[in-house]
Amino acid sequence: MNTEILGIIVMFVLTVLLAIPLGKYIAKVYGGEKTLLDPIFNPLERIFYKVSGINPQTEMNWKQQMVAMISINMIWFLLGMLILMTQGSLPLNPDNNPSMSADLAFNTVISFVVNCNLQHYSGETGLSYLGQYWLMFLQFVSAGIGMAAAVLVFRAFRDRTANTLGNFYNYFVKSCTRILLPLSLVVAIILAFEGTPMTFEGKDTLTTLQGDTVAVSRGPAAAFVAIKHIGTNGGGFFGANSVHPFENPSYLSNMVEMVAQMIIPIAMIFALGIFIKRRKLSWMIFGVMTAGFLLLVIPNIIMETKGNPAITAMGVDHTLGAMEGKEIRFGAAASGFWSIVTTVISTGSINAMHDSTMPLSGMNELLAMMINAFYGGCGVGILNFFIFIILAVFISGLMVGRTPEFLGKKVEAREMKIAMIIALLHPFLILVGTALAAAVPQYTSATLNNPGFHGFTEMLYEYTSSAANNGSGFEGLGDNTIWWNISTGFVLILSRFLPIIGPVAIAGLLAEKKYIPEGDGTLKTDTATFGLMVFAVIAIVAALSFFPALALGPIAEYFSLY
Amino acid sequence: MKKHILPAIKLTLILILFFTVIYPLTVWGLAQFSANAGKGKIVAYNGKKYYANIGQAFTADKYFWSRPSAVNYNAAGSGGSNKGPSNEEYLSQVQARIDTFLVHNPGIKKSEIPVDLITASGSGLDPNFSVQAAKVQVKRIAAARSLEEQKINQLIEDNTEGPLWGIFGPQKINVLKLNIALDKMSSK
Numbered sequence: 173m174n175t176e177i178l179g180i181i182v183m184f185v186l187t188v189l190l191a192i193p194l195g196k197y198i199a200k201v202y203g204g205e206k207t208l209l210d211p212i213f214n215p216l217e218r219i220f221y222k223v224s225g226i227n228p229q230t231e232m233n234w235k236q237q238m239v240a241m242i243s244i245n246m247i248w249f250l251l252g253m254l255i256l257m258t259q260g261s262l263p264l265n266p267d268n269n270p271s272m273s274a275d276l277a278f279n280t281v282i283s284f285v286v287n288c289n290l291q292h293y294s295g296e297t298g299l300s301y302l303g304q305y306w307l308m309f310l311q312f313v314s315a316g317i318g319m320a321a322a323v324l325v326f327r328a329f330r331d332r333t334a335n336t337l338g339n340f341y342n343y344f345v346k347s348c349t350r351i352l353l354p355l356s357l358v359v360a361i362i363l364a365f366e367g368t369p370m371t372f373e374g375k376d377t378l379t380t381l382q383g384d385t386v387a388v389s390r391g392p393a394a395a396f397v398a399i400k401h402i403g404t405n406g407g408g409f410f411g412a413n414s415v416h417p418f419e420n421p422s423y424l425s426n427m428v429e430m431v432a433q434m435i436i437p438i439a440m441i442f443a444l445g446i447f448i449k450r451r452k453l454s455w456m457i458f459g460v461m462t463a464g465f466l467l468l469v470i471p472n473i474i475m476e477t478k479g480n481p482a483i484t485a486m487g488v489d490h491t492l493g494a495m496e497g498k499e500i501r502f503g504a505a506a507s508g509f510w511s512i513v514t515t516v517i518s519t520g521s522i523n524a525m526h527d528s529t530m531p532l533s534g535m536n537e538l539l540a541m542m543i544n545a546f547y548g549g550c551g552v553g554i555l556n557f558f559i560f561i562i563l564a565v566f567i568s569g570l571m572v573g574r575t576p577e578f579l580g581k582k583v584e585a586r587e588m589k590i591a592m593i594i595a596l597l598h599p600f601l602i603l604v605g606t607a608l609a610a611a612v613p614q615y616t617s618a619t620l621n622n623p624g625f626h627g628f629t630e631m632l633y634e635y636t637s638s639a640a641n642n643g644s645g646f647e648g649l650g651d652n653t654i655w656w657n658i659s660t661g662f663v664l665i666l667s668r669f670l671p672i673i674g675p676v677a678i679a680g681l682l683a684e685k686k687y688i689p690e691g692d693g694t695l696k697t698d699t700a701t702f703g704l705m706v707f708a709v710i711a712i713v714a715a716l717s718f719f720p721a722l723a724l725g726p727i728a729e730y731f732s733l734y
Numbered sequence: 735m736k737k738h739i740l741p742a743i744k745l746t747l748i749l750i751l752f753f754t755v756i757y758p759l760t761v762w763g764l765a766q767f768s769a770n771a772g773k774g775k776i777v778a779y780n781g782k783k784y785y786a787n788i789g790q791a792f793t794a795d796k797y798f799w800s801r802p803s804a805v806n807y808n809a810a811g812s813g814g815s816n817k818g819p820s821n822e823e824y825l826s827q828v829q830a831r832i833d834t835f836l837v838h839n840p841g842i843k844k845s846e847i848p849v850d851l852i853t854a855s856g857s858g859l860d861p862n863f864s865v866q867a868a869k870v871q872v873k874r875i876a877a878a879r880s881l882e883e884q885k886i887n888q889l890i891e892d893n894t895e896g897p898l899w900g901i902f903g904p905q906k907i908n909v910l911k912l913n914i915a916l917d918k919m920s921s922k
Contacts, residue, residue: 179902220752224744244742251746296811305754312753341745348749353757360761367787370765370772375810378783380790381913382797387810388788390774394765395758412812415856417787418774423903479849480819483828488847492864496824496853497814500801500862503904525856527816626818648816733820 176505180473183427183509187434194435195442195454201350202323202343203447213349220345228345231336234680237324238673240340241317245285245669248310252281255306256299265300266374267389272298279657279664280307286668287314287549289400289407289520289643290634290660292652296389296411301372307407308396312348312356315403315436318551319347321672322440323447325558328679329579330448332687337680347551351436352402359432360398366428367421370394393419401432404550406520406643414521415499426502426523430510433519437547440554450579452698457557460703464546464710468536469512475530476508481734497525508533515540518549520643527621527630527646531733534629534646535726541640543714544598549641555675557706560713561697562591562678564706568695578697580690581682594674598639599717601663605635606721608659615655621648625732629725638663779914785809789861790910795838796878797916798863798871800909801850802831805858814856828852839874846870862906865894879920889915 200207221228232240253274255262260271272280276292283290284307293299299307320343327337364370369390376388393409397419400407407413414420414429441461445454476498479490493504502510507524514521515537526537540546545556562578566588569576576583609616609631620627630646637644638660645651651660696702765772775786784790791807792800800807804815817824831852832844848866868890876883893912897903 175897175901176904179898182902220745220748223748224741226741226745240738240742243738244746247739247742247746294811294813305758308758309750309754313749341741345745345749348753353753357757357760361764364761364765364772365768367769367775369774370762370768371774372762373773376785378785380807381779381784381910381917382790382792382794384791384807386790386808388774388785389810389812392758392762394772395761398761410812412814412857412859415814416812417789417857417859417861421775421787423898427898427902482819482825483849483853486829486832487844488832488849488852489845489866490849491866492849494819494853495850495855496817496819497856498853499855499857499860500850500864500904500906501860506903522856525814525816527818528814528856530819621816622818622821622824624820626820629818646816647813648818729818729820 176503179423179427179506180509183430187431188438190431191435191438192442194439196446198351198439198443199446201346202326202443207350209350209354217345217349226341228339228342230339232338232340233336234324234676237337237340238676241321241672242669245317248285248313249281252285252306252310253277256280256303259300259303262300262302264302264305264372266372267300269297269300275654275657276652279661282661282664283643284310284405284407285314286641286664287318287403287405287518287552288638288641288664288668289405290638290645290664291407291643292657294411295409301391304391304396304409308399311399311403311405311407312352315352315405315550316344316347318549318672319351319436319440320344320551321676322551322554324676325555325679326444326447328683331683333685334683337683352399355402355432355435356398359402359428360394362428363397363425364394366425367418368394368397368425369418390418397429398432400521401429401519402436404433404437404517404519406514406518408521414523415525417499420523423501423506426506429521430513433517433521434513434547436550437517437553440551444554448579450698456698456700456703457554459700460707461546461557463707464543465512465516468516468540468546469509472512472533472536473505473508475533476504479504480530494528494530497528499524511537512540514644515642516546516548517553518544518640518642520637522644525647526633526644527648531726531729534633535722537644538633538636538722538726539714539718541636541642542598542602542718543710544640545710552641552672556671558675559591559594560706560710562587563595564702564709565695565697567709568702568705572695574693574695577688577694578682580687581685582688583682587678587681590674590678594671595713597670598667601639601667602632602635603717603721605639605659605663606632609635609655612655615653619650619653619656621650625725625729629729632721632725634660635663639667641668777911777914784910786908786910787861789859792909792913795874797913798868798875798909799851801860801863802852802854803858803860804854807859809859812857812859814858815854839871841873842870861908861910863909865890865905865907868907868912875916879916881920885919886916889919
């Protein structure tokens with residue numbers, strides 16, 4: 173078998189094999205059971221709580237949890253604005269990079285607070301090392317928030333009937349210290365030894381072998397790149413993200429970063445099953461997600477390896493595939509694979525330029541973010557999937573003429589309304605955003621890097637990436653303008669917090685209800701049949717909402733090229 | 735909300751200390767044991783130091799040309815062309831690169847030019863090219879340096895890096911290392 177395909181298969185299988193034990197560990201951490209790392213983190217967390225005056229044992233109901241979440245996020249936002257708008261005169265700025273403008277800081281801080289990492293700046297020129305490290309802080313805590321929110325939903329189905337769902341700070345701190353930190357440390361060290369810089373010195377200047385003078389940006393990148401993937405954040409230290417030979421120096425580092433970004437989303441699925449003692453449910457979810465993932469990723473690998481037909485027609489040797497925007501050390505196959513992993517999961521880091529991928533590869537990247545629930549981001553992926561489960565439960569209930577139930581709880585009108593609003597919010601933000609951008613060409617058309625259908629796709633991609641809290645881009649878009657900074661900023665906030673509050677609210681409401689033991693007439697949700705039902709719901713929602721927009725962009729481009 | 739603000743501020747401060755000071759300093763400390771102490775891998779030649787992972791522009795006929803770059807191999811920044819596959823202007827630029835290559839490499843057929851030599855990399859700093867990208871330039875370099883083609887072919891073979899552990903990923907050649915080896919051979 174060819175070594176490029178073998179590399180991909182091993183990356184995927186290795187991730188799943190590592191995710192199963194990690195899932196067990198995660199379930200233990202949130203369940204408060206004993207783990208190996210207790211001797212380090214028990215005393216450490218005691219200090220954290222003592223200093224901040226928090227009692228991690230206080231039980232909270234779902235509303236209190238959400239208030240706590242919003243409060244701490246607001247603090248991060250305000251502090252972030254302050255730091256990014258003054259970084260030019262703060263320490264740790266060896267390259268003398270300037271402070272950010274208000275609109276760019278607004279977009280950047282929100283984007284990192286919400287775990288999106290849409291970047292309208294380039295790391296080399298847009299941030300000081302202090303600014304970078306503030307964003308690295310946000311990469312840890314925003315991933316922690318997503319995971320904590322997922323645990324709140326887990327909790328709702330563990331206890332038979334409960335008014336409270338545990339303590340928000342407890343889950344949040346544990347996510348950061350016991351899960352994100354140890355994994356990031358391992359990844360950071362591997363990257364540092366593979367050649368990712370970890371220095372606080374600024375730019376280097378050198379004369380090349382041929383005699384040109386160039387500068388080389390460096391920085392403390394290894395620590396940053398590790399959490400960027402572990403926390404499914406995706407924001408790059410350098411402008412070119414993980415395409416940059418410092419940020420992703422070798423095929424080995426590429427494999428490590430790939431495993432790093434997929435591992436927590438997959439492990440969370442297994443953690444759910446162990447935590448609520450329904451392991452079969454995990455396999456149903458994993459099965460649906462994997463089927464969706466493979467349906468998107470296999471075509472991309474094929475299309476990218478086949479290459480651009482317009483260049484093939486010129487008569488050159490095109491065996492390497494579509495190499496525009498790609499690096500030789502990864503090759504077209506691994507780049508096609510990454511393009512879907514990073515979009516189904518809300519990472520948004522890239523190892524090749526998505527703007528230059530084939531039209532239908534671009535469509536699959538968009539679809540991955542439009543669905544946003546095949547694995548999905550750290551914690552939030554499973555929340556998005558939960559909404560689809562609720563919808564599927566309701567539709568199946570109608571089909572067999574019974575009151576819909578999920579894990580022994582009746583799903584009623586109130587929960588359904590919330591689920592519908594959240595399910596429709598995502599297409600609403602993407603399509604309205606893109607429509608507005610298309611309606612004001614005086615602000616947007618000059619920012620496009622490509623004409624015609626592809627230019628439209630650049631705009632669609634920007635809003636899809638924002639609404640999915642993904643952060644990758646069709647990077648040709650000149651997005652550091654007031655229009656893009658402000659409009660995507662608002663899409664980012666709405667599409668982060670509502671899809672967290674919605675599922676947690678549903679879970680909180682369900683948790684308060686009486687537990688109905690399973691009987692013969694109960695709809696079994698851990699079966700392949702129900703999995704198929706969920707898949708159908710996802711396909712219908714995505715296809716009906718997004719097909720017209722996709723037809724105007726990538727599909728039209730496909731027919732113009734083939 | 736009020737009763738959450740103060741604890742949240744204090745928790746934020748101690749987490750900042752932990753995640754932006756203690757964590758990176760731990761990584762930094764361990765990185766001191768890596769090649770060149772975490773400042774990027776280095777290739778030294780003729781008393782000068784170059785970054786092994788950062789590609790350089792090579793445009794002279796006597797060197798192996800590197801891939802086209804959207805940032806002209808100036809690593810002060812990074813990035814790709816971000817041109818879409820159907821962009822007419824981009825496609826005519828690719829055609830122009832093919833024509834330029836054919837002018838500088840007489841005796842080479844169009845079907846021998848590998849696609850990586852006419853497309854820009856994603857970072858604009860790609861340190862590598864494919865084996866075919868080296869082979870297709872042998873004739874020109876042999877003429878420019880009055881070397882035997884067979885010797886240059888040997889050099890390419892010596893500098894070809896196989897897949898990771900022999901089984902994962904593509905083959906590649908580091909352009910800078912290959913050109914340094916070429917200079918060394920010529921100066922003998």
